[in-house]
Amino acid sequence: MGKLFEKFPDPLARLIVVFLALVAAGAFVFFVLIPKPVKDLKVQWDNAIRQESARPVKYAGFHACAECHDKLYETKKKGYHRDLSCETCHGAAKAHTEDPDTVKPVIPAERAFCPQCHAYNPSRPRGFPQINPVAHNPLKPCASCHNPHDPKPPTTPKECAACHGEIARTKAVSHHVQLECTTCHVTPQRHKVSPRAVKPTKPQDREFCGKCHGKDASAKLSANAPKIDLAEHGEKYVCWQCHYPHSPEVEQ
Numbered sequence: 001m002g003k004l005f006e007k008f009p010d011p012l013a014r015l016i017v018v019f020l021a022l023v024a025a026g027a028f029v030f031f032v033l034i035p036k037p038v039k040d041l042k043v044q045w046d047n048a049i050r051q052e053s054a055r056p057v058k059y060a061g062f063h064a065c066a067e068c069h070d071k072l073y074e075t076k077k078k079g080y081h082r083d084l085s086c087e088t089c090h091g092a093a094k095a096h097t098e099d100p101d102t103v104k105p106v107i108p109a110e111r112a113f114c115p116q117c118h119a120y121n122p123s124r125p126r127g128f129p130q131i132n133p134v135a136h137n138p139l140k141p142c143a144s145c146h147n148p149h150d151p152k153p154p155t156t157p158k159e160c161a162a163c164h165g166e167i168a169r170t171k172a173v174s175h176h177v178q179l180e181c182t183t184c185h186v187t188p189q190r191h192k193v194s195p196r197a198v199k200p201t202k203p204q205d206r207e208f209c210g211k212c213h214g215k216d217a218s219a220k221l222s223a224n225a226p227k228i229d230l231a232e233h234g235e236k237y238v239c240w241q242c243h244y245p246h247s248p249e250v251e252q
């Protein structure tokens with residue numbers, strides 16, 4: 001190298017020599033030393049495809065299950081789990097489809113399984129059904145209450161008492177036992193699903209109670225309702241200032 005440099009005293013020429021030497025070395029490495037498959041994309045793709053297709057197929061796909069489990073297949077197709085493949089829960093089952101009597105797929109019976117998707121996690125999409133697995137009906141397997149092939153969302157309670165137990169129990173032993181809750185509260189169906197967003201009405205004025213208790217009341221249930229003079233009784237205060245409407249007792 002030293003001798004070579006003596007032939008080129010000019011620093012710029014020396015730089016060019018070094019550069020050309022590097023290019024020659026690089027070309028040698030690229031074209032001679034690196035094997036062809038590492039450089040050629042097409043060869044790489046061919047190799048990858050050959051490697052992947054040589055691997056044994058483990059999953060059958062959920063259409064394969066329909067052949068023998070047609071009922072379950074149809075059930076699941078209409079339910080909330082319609083987008084889950086059978087093998088998401090039962091594991092790879094191709095071997096089972098080929099020899100169903102000896103090879104059995106796994107059955108995810110343990111409680112830890114379903115919370116993989118349903119345990120509360122703030123990063124899940126809003127509205128996705130989630131539970132706290134520690135507090136939600138502990139100890140029993142999920143499938144003892146939920147059909148894994150056709151899970152149902154929680155049903156809305158029909159009775160007001162499901163959520164207003166104390167009021168219902170109070171009213172049940174009061175003089176207003178015969179009155180439906182809805183006599184005094186106009187309740188939209190949606191109140192039972194979103195009770196805080198959609199609220200029933202509440203009586204607003206003395207005339208409301210007066211429909212049954214006024215001297216000349218005409219409401220159907222008013223027949224055996226004790227009568228008062230609406231103009232005078234309790235002055236101008238609303239009735240529930242003095243009478244609890246769910247248990248209106250009058251001390252004698």
Ligand code: HEC
Nearest residue numbers: 060061064065067068086087090093096097100104105106
């Ligand atoms: C060629 C018919 C056939 C196909 C296809 C098939 N199965 Fe089965 N499967 C059976 C038979 C037969 C049984 C045993 C039935 C029994 O024990 O009552 C069974 C049982 C099962 C069981 C219960 C295993 C146990 O331990 O009780 C599961 C889970 C199951 N199959 C899942 C699947 C899934 C998932 C697929 C699709 C990937 C599938 N099967 C495709 C025939 C089939």
Ligand code: HEC
Nearest residue numbers: 065069072073076081084085086089107108109143148149
């Ligand atoms: C969400 C998970 C999940 C999915 C999806 C699912 N299964 Fe299951 N499967 C279960 C669980 C859990 C059990 C055990 C039920 C039990 O213990 O009562 C079960 C039980 C079974 C059984 C045996 C008992 C029975 O109910 O007959 C068969 C067969 C079966 N599944 C087939 C299928 C097929 C076929 C599909 C797709 C069409 C499928 N499963 C999709 C979770 C799942």
Ligand code: HEC
Nearest residue numbers: 111114115118129130131133137140141142144145153154
């Ligand atoms: C003893 C019966 C029982 C068991 C066991 C049980 N659940 Fe539930 N689950 C219910 C009832 C009843 C509801 C509806 C009322 C409620 O929301 O509490 C429900 C509601 C749900 C909901 C819907 C929540 C929503 O807000 O939409 C999901 C999801 C759920 N359960 C998943 C599970 C999972 C996962 C397991 C197992 C770890 C499990 N459940 C075990 C009875 C049960």
Ligand code: HEC
Nearest residue numbers: 080081088113114117128129142143146148151152153154
């Ligand atoms: C791979 C994820 C996954 C697994 C595992 C899974 N689920 Fe689901 N589950 C879903 C999806 C997705 C829905 C539909 C949600 C929707 O429609 O908004 C659903 C819906 C439900 C619902 C209906 C709740 C509602 O309020 O709409 C219940 C109940 C439920 N699953 C219970 C179970 C049980 C029990 C298991 C275990 C056997 C289980 N899930 C396993 C993904 C899963």
Ligand code: HEC
Nearest residue numbers: 157159160162163181182185187191192195196199200201
């Ligand atoms: C799913 C549970 C649930 C059911 C079922 C239910 N409620 Fe409610 N209700 C609530 C909750 C929770 C509140 C409290 C809302 C708040 O304080 O923000 C409430 C509030 C009310 C209120 C007070 C509204 C206000 O403005 O203060 C009335 C009146 C009422 N409910 C009547 C009824 C009647 C009548 C029924 C039956 C037809 C009924 N509810 C069924 C959960 C329920």
Ligand code: HEC
Nearest residue numbers: 160164167168171176179180181183184202203240245246
């Ligand atoms: C005779 C009419 C009447 C009947 C029947 C009645 N309510 Fe009320 N309710 C009222 C009045 C009036 C109020 C308002 C009380 C107030 O503002 O202090 C009220 C208030 C409420 C409230 C608000 C919270 C509270 O305790 O003040 C709830 C919740 C409620 N009622 C639920 C019910 C339920 C559930 C039933 C049936 C079990 C029922 N009501 C039956 C008249 C009635």
Ligand code: HEC
Nearest residue numbers: 206209210213226227228233234237238239241242243250
């Ligand atoms: C300032 C308190 C107060 C107010 C407001 C009030 N009451 Fe009374 N109410 C009483 C008292 C105290 C009694 C029992 C003594 C009586 O008979 O005067 C009573 C008795 C009653 C009785 C029983 C009468 C009987 O003969 O057994 C009825 C029915 C009644 N009230 C309905 C109403 C109605 C409807 C309203 C609203 C229009 C109302 N009250 C407003 C204090 C009140």
Ligand code: HEC
Nearest residue numbers: 175208209212221222224225226239240243245248249250
């Ligand atoms: C749909 C008719 C109806 C409406 C509306 C109604 N009540 Fe009554 N109420 C009755 C009947 C019927 C009785 C008597 C039941 C019995 O003792 O057999 C009664 C009894 C009473 C009593 C007497 C209790 C006792 O100890 O004798 C009071 C006080 C009372 N209601 C207050 C109210 C108040 C306050 C309201 C308004 C929030 C109201 N009622 C709305 C039908 C009604």
